[in-house]
Structures are given as structure tokens and as C-alpha cells.
Amino acid sequence: MNVIHFSCVAPPETGGIGQSAYEIVARLNKRGVDATLCAPVMKGSKGTRQSGVGYASDQNGVDPGRRDQGAGPSASHITRLPAFIRYGNAAALGGSMHSIMNEADIIHLHYPFFGTAEKVAQYCQWKRKPFVMTFHMDATGGFFLQTLFDMYRLLAQPAILLASRAVFVSSLDYATQSSIASFVRSHPDRVIENPFGVDTERFYPRTDPHESRAFRHAHGIPEQASLVGFVGGMDMAHAFKGIPVLLEAMKALSTDVHALLVGDGNRRVIYEAKARELGVASRCHFVGRLMPEDLGPAYRSMDMLVFPSTNGAEAFGLVAAEAAACGIPVIASNLHGVRTVVLDGETGILTPPGDADALGRAISRLFADANLCRRYGDAALRHAREHFNWDRHVDSLLSVYRSLCVSPS
Missing domain, CATH: 3.40.50.2000 (Glycogen Phosphorylase B;)
Structure with missing residues (x-):
């Protein structure tokens, strides 16, 4: 099974969305899934496929410059693609994005990813490609940015949600009060609560x-x-x-x-x-x-x-x-x-x-x-x-992936 994940950031850049996406991709690879995380090229870098890049479990809390072995010995992969436009965590990816998606059995979008989310959703609809997403959060900002976010949620977000076959959320408590609340109410069968996990081999009570x-x-x-x-x-x-x-x-x-x-x-x-x-x-x-x-x-x-x-x-x-x-x-x-x-x-x-x-x-x-x-x-x-168990989180993803690979589009 070939699964492509899209995230607005990826290690060694900091950000909770990218860190969670990397953890998931690493653990999918450990389960024998051919999983790749696609993210924008970092400033001053060229697009490249990286293996075994550094991982950090918390946004900005840890230094991601050193590889962490918490997710297991197998190295997951990151593919960095050039962006036509990049502002903050928004980016319109280009490069070999379409050919990468064409090879995939499943496309998994980590949302929000302004500038790329709508392209992924449109491509998956056009190609009838199984498409799922993880809704992480509602982006917030000052007056100008908040106005742009609100316009995007009004004009583009509904189509992205409707294109998805499943929407994973860390908690229904948040989702039902967020910008996707109406989608949760109208399509409860597509919304799956799937809390993120904690690596208990690294995080455990004081013993020494x-x-x-x-x-x-x-x-x-x-x-x-x-x-x-x-x-x-x-x-x-x-x-x-x-x-x-x-x-x-x-x-x-x-x-x-x-x-x-x-x-x-x-x-x-x-x-x-x-x-x-x-x-x-x-x-x-x-x-x-x-x-x-x-x-x-x-x-x-x-x-x-x-x-x-x-x-x-x-x-x-x-x-x-x-x-x-x-x-x-x-x-x-x-x-x-x-x-x-x-x-x-x-x-x-x-x-x-x-x-x-x-x-x-x-x-x-x-x-x-x-x-x-x-x-x-x-x-x-x-x-x-x-x-908060990563194995259970990945089990839930795999169950949906497998059902989509055998079900008609």
C-alpha cells in the first residue's frame, strides 16, 4: 500500500501538524506501509527526498536537529516539493506533486494547508483517488489574516471536506465547536475521532x-x-x-x-x-x-x-x-x-x-x-x-485505508 501524506511543515521545521504527520508516517513505515510525507521545500533548500530526518514530538519544545528513534528502527521518508508561493505555513506546492499523487493508493491531507489542500482535493476528485484528511485545528491570526482564514473557510473548505472519504479529528469535543461543525453534523459517518498518541518509551514516570x-x-x-x-x-x-x-x-x-x-x-x-x-x-x-x-x-x-x-x-x-x-x-x-x-x-x-x-x-x-x-x-x-496510544491511532488509519482500497470510489 502506497500512502502519501501532505503537511504544511515537516521536521526539522517546527510545528505540531508536521510533527504529528511525521510520527504517523514513521509508524506506518514500521508496519510495512510505503508511506511518504510531502511538505514544502525549506527556505534555501532544493526539493529532495529525505530518509530518516530528525523528529521532535512537540512544536518548538525540542530541537529537531537530531534523529529520534522513538518511532522504531525503520526510516520513514520526506519528500520536499518546491512551492510557487509560500507565506508562513501556507504554500502552493508544485514540482512532481501530481506524479507523486498518481502513484499513491491513498492520499492523506493534514489540514489546514492553505494553498495546497484545495489542489489535493480537486486532483483526488478528478482521478477518483481515495482521499482522507486529518483536521488538526482552526488557524487564527490578527484582523487581516483572520479575515483571509474566514473567507477560505467559506469558499474553499466545504469542497475540501466533501471530497474527503474520511475526516480524522483528535477530539469530537473540538470538532463540534470548530469551523467543521456543520460537516460533523451533516456527515457524522465520515468523521472519526482518533486522538494522537504518546511515546511511552520516552515519556514515563520518575523512577530515578x-x-x-x-x-x-x-x-x-x-x-x-x-x-x-x-x-x-x-x-x-x-x-x-x-x-x-x-x-x-x-x-x-x-x-x-x-x-x-x-x-x-x-x-x-x-x-x-x-x-x-x-x-x-x-x-x-x-x-x-x-x-x-x-x-x-x-x-x-x-x-x-x-x-x-x-x-x-x-x-x-x-x-x-x-x-x-x-x-x-x-x-x-x-x-x-x-x-x-x-x-x-x-x-x-x-x-x-x-x-x-x-x-x-x-x-x-x-x-x-x-x-x-x-x-x-x-x-x-x-x-x-x-x-493516547500511537498504535491505536495507526490501527484506526489502517482500517480506513484498507476499506477504501477495496471499496468502489
Whole structure:
């Protein structure tokens, strides 16, 4: 079976869509499927087929420059195609795109991919090629970009959805409140809930106290500090991650509470300046991107993770699932999709998006009650192992792929 995936980014570029797509393609190859991930050429590069490129599990939280073996020994493939136009994560792919699709048994689009999604859907309809998609999120932006996004969803998105034989979503909770809500209602048989997975060989509970001490020492974090963590992008594309909310919350917390902030981007200097302005810089440890093998130890050095995203551009929360798999509680914003990863009052605490006071109170509550913190962490671990399984995710994809390969178009 030959399956072609299209994504607006691919490693070593950062971005949650590309990271998830790469993980899926790698695991499909491990199952014996001939799977390829097609993405735009990186700036300054030529179109090429790459084997065994670096993989990072979180958007901007890890350094993707080193190959990760978490998905298994088989090397999946990335084909980079030139783009006629590329702006941010939007790109109109060209090159050998049609010939690549012509060889495929299944086309799998990771959406949004403005500039290419409509071309893929039209080609698959014309050639009667089996076409599925994963709806990751609704893109958001400032007034001008948001206007363009809204126009695209009105004019192009309905046709793309109708061309698809199946639409995978990380949670129905998010999908039913998103721009595809009307499609979910009118075509429930085509919409399949399929949560993303967590690599439990990399993300597991603390077993060696020396690991945590060594990680803290390496990054200048006091061993006895109460440590709250954040993992995520620090660029404009991930401004919704809510770092300013965490920094504001830190101002009201006890001086023995420190924050570990993992990730990088062009807004990091702004956040560091904000920490200095608020007088919390000495307790906020910006460590940049980490190598994949260091992200697990980073989680295990934390007492809890905060996930303070501010709007619906956050659709799932893979970082929150990874932290849960490490047995630590998560305090997250009460957003559709996210609340299926973090269960309020069971695996962590949900707070109103953008509310620094509520976030601070939730952090203080968990640090004041070690038994509650431990109970939430244990429940988070069980929830992650039960619900966020890559093997189950790939099983669901393969079931649909096989049915489409034998069914009439």
C-alpha cells in the first residue's frame, strides 16, 4: 500500500501538524506501509527526498536537529516539493506533486494547508483517488489574516471536506465547536475521532531521583524549588500558548516557586523581558529547545505542567498528554479539545483562558496539597496510557485505508 501524506511543515521545521504527520508516517513505515510525507521545500533548500530526518514530538519544545528513534528502527521518508508561493505555513506546492499523487493508493491531507489542500482535493476528485484528511485545528491570526482564514473557510473548505472519504479529528469535543461543525453534523459517518498518541518509551514516570536532580542542576534550577513547567513554541505562530499568563501568575506565587520554560522562537526575548519587568526573571528558567532525549527528563523534573493557551487555535494538547504520561498533573485552559486531555478535578485543573489569577490559585492549590498533586498525577498517567496510544491511532488509519482500497470510489 502506497500512502502519501501532505503537511504544511515537516521536521526539522517546527510545528505540531508536521510533527504529528511525521510520527504517523514513521509508524506506518514500521508496519510495512510505503508511506511518504510531502511538505514544502525549506527556505534555501532544493526539493529532495529525505530518509530518516530528525523528529521532535512537540512544536518548538525540542530541537529537531537530531534523529529520534522513538518511532522504531525503520526510516520513514520526506519528500520536499518546491512551492510557487509560500507565506508562513501556507504554500502552493508544485514540482512532481501530481506524479507523486498518481502513484499513491491513498492520499492523506493534514489540514489546514492553505494553498495546497484545495489542489489535493480537486486532483483526488478528478482521478477518483481515495482521499482522507486529518483536521488538526482552526488557524487564527490578527484582523487581516483572520479575515483571509474566514473567507477560505467559506469558499474553499466545504469542497475540501466533501471530497474527503474520511475526516480524522483528535477530539469530537473540538470538532463540534470548530469551523467543521456543520460537516460533523451533516456527515457524522465520515468523521472519526482518533486522538494522537504518546511515546511511552520516552515519556514515563520518575523512577530515578538522580535524573531530576541532574536536570535541575544543569539548568540552574534549585533542587528544592517547587517547579512548574511549560513546553511550547515562542514564536508568533504560537503566541496563543499563553506564556504571558504564566509570567503574570508567577508574580503572585511564593518565591520558592520556579518556572521551567522549554521552547524557543522570535518572541522569547519578549517573554524574557516581560519576566524582568514583573520581577520574576530569577525564578523563570528559559532553557530553549531541548534534544528529544532531554524532554522526558525535563517533564520528570517538574512538579506540574501548565498549559495556559488562550484560544481555539489550541485543539488538543500533545504536551499535556506527554506530561500526563510522565505522571505529573497538568493545569490547562478550559478549551474545547484540551479538556479531553486534562480532566478537571481528576487529572489536573482547568482554568479560564487568559486568567492569570485563576492560574496562580490553581498552582498554589496543588503545591499546598501534596496528596492531591500525587493523586492527580497518578490519574493523569492512567488516562494517558488508556487514551493516547500511537498504535491505536495507526490501527484506526489502517482500517480506513484498507476499506477504501477495496471499496468502489
